Amino acid sequence: ADELIVAIAGNPNSGKTSIFNQLTGTKQHVGNWPGVTVEKKEGYLNYKDLSLKIVDLPGIYSLGAYSEDELIAKDFLLSKGTDLVINVVDATNLERNLYLTTQLLEMGVQLILVLNMYDEVSKKNFNIDIEKLSDFLGVPVVRTIATKGKGINNLVARAVEEFRKDMAINFKIDYGNDIEREIAEIKAILDSNPGINRDYNTRYLAVGILEQDEHIIKEIEKEITNYSINRIRKSLESIETETGEESDALIVEKKYAFIHGLVNDVLKFPLINRNEIS
Ligand code: BGO
Incomplete structure (x- = not known):
């Protein structure tokens, strides 16, 4: 079986x-x-x-x-x-x-x-x-x-x-124009790189890079060319100059905002139904 x-x-x-x-x-x-x-x-x-x-x-x-x-x-x-x-x-x-x-x-x-x-x-x-x-x-x-x-x-x-x-x-969180542009840019770099495992979700990796996830960055740096690494660094810098904020803070903020909206939409007060579980 x-x-x-x-x-x-x-x-x-x-x-x-x-x-x-x-x-x-x-x-x-x-x-x-x-x-x-x-x-x-x-x-x-x-x-x-x-x-x-x-x-x-x-x-x-x-x-x-x-x-x-x-x-x-x-x-x-x-x-x-x-x-x-x-x-x-x-x-x-x-x-x-x-x-x-x-x-x-x-x-x-x-x-x-x-x-x-x-x-x-x-x-x-x-x-x-x-x-x-x-x-x-x-x-x-x-x-x-x-x-x-x-x-x-x-x-x-x-x-x-x-x-x-x-x-x-x-599933996608919309991170807003500035960040989405950089996600697309980084994702394109990863997608065109033969070293990146085809099974990986490259949008997830791109978001991870913007979150400045050391683990993801280290793994990716092993697999891609210096030229690509520099392009990714440029992408990170351009977010920071455009928005005046660190990319990781922006990503975390957007995630919390998404979750906050979601929770507000699904929580119901007061209790109307009995919560019976079969
Ligand atoms: C203690 N309902 C309620 N009410 N409690 C739950 C439920 C549920 O559906 N599920 C789990 N718990 P873990 P992690 C405890 O241990 O499974 C309780 O960390 C206690 N311990 O019994 O351990 C569960 O593996 C003394 O509670 O979670 C446990 O994810 C007094 O939630 C706690 C009160 O569950 C965590 C609770 C000595």
């Missing part, structure tokens, strides 16, 4: 471990990520004719290059070994948790969004329009209460369904 590689990604304390345990039960294996002492948990789950291998990534707030955990998660996802990402978020804290989600979507991975801790949402007397959220992001959204095992069967069914669709993720 086919084996599906499923990675669980999410912020610390979003309930990743609880979801992982619900999915894999006792079929778990704990080791280390290669070369580091960070714990790597893997587990298995059978669903219909499929065998799912579940890999629990370290808990992270973003896919930057600032911590070992972020690098582990990013390397694993960029290595293209993953068929699907289960992105667990704390539903009571959407605004903070969706930052990682937007980065995963920009990377272009197949993803299912899990709004965990939904019992807390109900208690806090608000509701989330999951259809709207799903439409905005272009991915399925499910609700869970991991500690009670609620929503887990539905999560598995929807995850497998999503994998079978094999749809291209076409």
Whole structure:
């Protein structure tokens, strides 16, 4: 039978471990990520004719290059070994948790969004329009209460369904004219460079360069000519002269603005429906 590689990604304390345990039960294996002492948990789950291998990534707030955990998660996802990402978020804290989600979507991975801790949402007397959220992001959204095992069967069914669709993720944040021009310029340089792996989403890499992600920049510098590197540097400088701001600050600002707008649109007060989860 086919084996599906499923990675669980999410912020610390979003309930990743609880979801992982619900999915894999006792079929778990704990080791280390290669070369580091960070714990790597893997587990298995059978669903219909499929065998799912579940890999629990370290808990992270973003896919930057600032911590070992972020690098582990990013390397694993960029290595293209993953068929699907289960992105667990704390539903009571959407605004903070969706930052990682937007980065995963920009990377272009197949993803299912899990709004965990939904019992807390109900208690806090608000509701989330999951259809709207799903439409905005272009991915399925499910609700869970991991500690009670609620929503887990539905999560598995929807995850497998999503994998079978094999749809291209076409998520884009509009960063505004100045930045979009430079993204296009850098993307064109990367696209025309034979050293850049064809599997990579070059828009994601271009945004990463503008975010001044050291890890992405270092990897790309290995693969492209000095001439191209200089053109990319020029691109970065021209944003900074035109806007008077650092490109990474601009990108982060735009991401937060996008998420803020999105969260405002999908949060509902007061509670109108009962949040029942099958
Ligand atoms: C403690 N609902 C609620 N209410 N809580 C949840 C849910 C949910 O759907 N899912 C998880 N939790 P992890 P990461 C704890 O450990 O899975 C709880 O970091 C406690 N511990 O039980 O560990 C979960 O892997 C003492 O809470 O998350 C855990 O992503 C008092 O959220 C916490 C209260 O879940 C984090 C809670 C000794």
